[in-house]
Amino acid sequence: MKDGLITLEYVNTVIKRRDRSIHKGDCGRILLIAGSLGMAGAAVLCGRAALRSGAGLVQIAVPEELFPILQMGVPEATCVSRKSLNLDWQRYDAIAVGPGLGEDAEHGELIRRIAREYEGTLVLDADGLNQAARNHLQEDLRKARCSLIISPHIGEAARLLDMEVGQAGAWDRQELARLLVEKTNAIVVLKGAETIVATPEGTSYTNTTGNPGMATAGSGDVLTGIITSLSGQGLLPVDAAKAGVCLHGLAGDLGADRLGEYGLTAGDLTVMTALAMKKILLG
Ligand SMILES: NC(=O)C1=CN([C@@H]2O[C@H](COP(=O)(O)OP(=O)(O)OC[C@H]3O[C@@H](n4cnc5c(N)ncnc54)[C@H](OP(=O)(O)O)[C@@H]3O)[C@@H](O)[C@H]2O)[C@@H](O)CC1
Ligand SMILES: Nc1ncnc2c1ncn2[C@@H]1O[C@H](COP(=O)(O)OP(=O)(O)O)[C@@H](O)[C@H]1O
Numbered sequence: 001m002k003d004g005l006i007t008l009e010y011v012n013t014v015i016k017r018r019d020r021s022i023h024k025g026d027c028g029r030i031l032l033i034a035g036s037l038g039m040a041g042a043a044v045l046c047g048r049a050a051l052r053s054g055a056g057l058v059q060i061a062v063p064e065e066l067f068p069i070l071q072m073g074v075p076e077a078t079c080v081s082r083k084s085l086n087l088d089w090q091r092y093d094a095i096a097v098g099p100g101l102g103e104d105a106e107h108g109e110l111i112r113r114i115a116r117e118y119e120g121t122l123v124l125d126a127d128g129l130n131q132a133a134r135n136h137l138q139e140d141l142r143k144a145r146c147s148l149i150i151s152p153h154i155g156e157a158a159r160l161l162d163m164e165v166g167q168a169g170a171w172d173r174q175e176l177a178r179l180l181v182e183k184t185n186a187i188v189v190l191k192g193a194e195t196i197v198a199t200p201e202g203t204s205y206t207n208t209t210g211n212p213g214m215a216t217a218g219s220g221d222v223l224t225g226i227i228t229s230l231s232g233q234g235l236l237p238v239d240a241a242k243a244g245v246c247l248h249g250l251a252g253d254l255g256a257d258r259l260g261e262y263g264l265t266a267g268d269l270t271v272m273t274a275l276a277m278k279k280i281l282l283g
């Protein structure tokens with residue numbers, strides 16, 4: 001069922017205004033478990049987008065050999081080694097797992113552990129979702145202690161639902177999003193032109209921003225950074241998901257205005273996210 005559209009006016013009502021005396025610790029302390037050798041860029045894009053959408057403190061968990069790339073790519077973020085990652089998850093206001101994570105088998109157990117132990121909001125994307133599918137974690141996700149947001153594209157949705165991509169593509173997208181909610185009990189962000197956000201409460205929303213210029217590598221990694229950042233800043237998980245997709249689409253629209261749909265890159269989207277946030281706050 002389609003309950004409504006996600007509009008800029010709605011986003012304006014849920015984004016937090018900053019108190020004059022606010023400090024970075026009040027603006028969301030987030031952890032991004034992302035990136036691997038050959039896909040460090042996904043972690044860089046995710047980190048930049050999180051900062052451009054207002055996260056106060058960003059920490060990125062990567063293999064140690066990637067520290068120099070991450071620290072050059074996102075100097076504002078701190079890095080932590082992903083080797084035997086065992087942090088106090090509760091220190092973070094939101095956690096993301098997945099962009100460019102890679103296929104290392106131990107990530108399945110990591111996701112299971114965070115889902116079981118963490119009390120904040122967890123955003124699962126990309127290889128986080130692929131690991132969940134490969135390790136049959138759907139039931140673990142259903143029982144997660146944390147609030148869970150998943151952001152699959154149709155290929156990742158198919159893997160979670162144990163379907164072929166073509167089979168998933170034949171479904172009505174609202175219905176497919178609903179199937180994903182039933183399978184995982186998560187807030188589902190089913191990406192694509194007109195991204196859908198579907199909730200365990202049975203509501204479903206369609207985004208109104210964005211354009212085909214966003215069909216470019218890394219644009220989903222940017223979205224994960226934005227949603228995690230907004231969650232960390234205290235938006236309800238459903239508002240973080242809905243506002244995140246709308247803000248991301250607006251960044252794409254502002255970027256396409258300036259650069260055209262063909263020239264727009266995911267890196268541009270991270271910068272445009274700042275302008276999108278500014279525009280939304282101006283109303
Ligand atoms: N710079 C970096 O570090 C970057 C790193 N990245 C990282 O790469 C990893 C792999 O992620 P991925 O999404 O690229 O590949 P995958 O999960 O195999 O999915 C593709 C499959 O799904 C199908 N498909 C059908 N419809 C689709 C749709 N609408 N949107 C998308 N796919 C659609 C598609 O069909 P086809 O294109 O063949 O028609 C194909 O069969 C992941 O960790 C990610 O974070 C990227 O973020 C890029 C920048
Ligand atoms: N034609 C389109 N119109 C609007 N948005 C799009 C279009 N194509 C892709 N996008 C958006 O771009 C992002 C792509 O995410 P994803 O497929 O995960 O890319 P990547 O893994 O390369 O970062 C999603 O947010 C999706 O909604």
Ligand SMILES: [Mg+2]
Pocket residue numbers: 125126153220221
């Ligand atoms: Mg992706």
